[in-house]
Ligand SMILES: O=C(CO)[C@H](O)[C@H](O)COP(=O)(O)O
């Protein structure tokens with residue numbers, strides 16, 4: 001018995017001018033979560049959305065808003081995102097070397113679920129202390145592209161990190177993000193990922209519901225094999 005599959009379309013690939021209807025469309029197509037990419041133009045060379053947009057979207061949906069913070073100072077975002085109605089708050093380990101304990105505590109105090117993400121060049125061992133902590137993160141996001149942009153090519157060599165995590169933590173939520181779709185889902189699901197972020201493959205599909213359902217099926221089937 002594995003952890004529950006969560007299929008999370010990345011709203012980075014949506015029409016931002018129609019965010020509420022795009023979110024509703026994805027939920028109607030069977031999405032479990034909505035993945036919200038928050039970029040500050042500093043940690044990554046791209047600038048997207050912040051708390052005001054999350055607050056606006058929250059007025060239109062009760063869905064789990066899975067916020068991925070590609071920002072240099074995540075602690076500055078805890079209070080505004082908590083107030084705005086974010087559900088998950090996933091920060092990058094590369095920018096939280098000293099203050100991760102305080103960060104996790106504050107995220108929980110604001111009623112959000114803490115997660116930690118790592119870039120392709122970051123060794124998996126760097127997130128272990130954050131999982132083994134007394135006050136642990138509840139999800140690890142393994143980036144399968146360099147963060148910053150949608151539509152990039154999936155890096156299969158990141159699956160070793162997913163396998164190592166899954167072996168060590170059978171009930172942990174493990175998310176993969178970047179280049180996921182029908183041609184890469186089996187590799188990720190068989191390595192042990194259960195939270196699947198997909199932007200271009202879902203939004204660019206003629207039938208997004210079929211892509212969402214195929215990815216969920218792959219996670220479930222691969223869990224049965226274990
Ligand atoms: O975090 C991200 C980029 O930094 C996005 O969530 C990710 O790239 C999703 O887009 P796609 O599925 O098109 O690769």
Ligand SMILES: [Fe+2]
Pocket residue numbers: 010035036037068177197
């Ligand atoms: Fe993301």
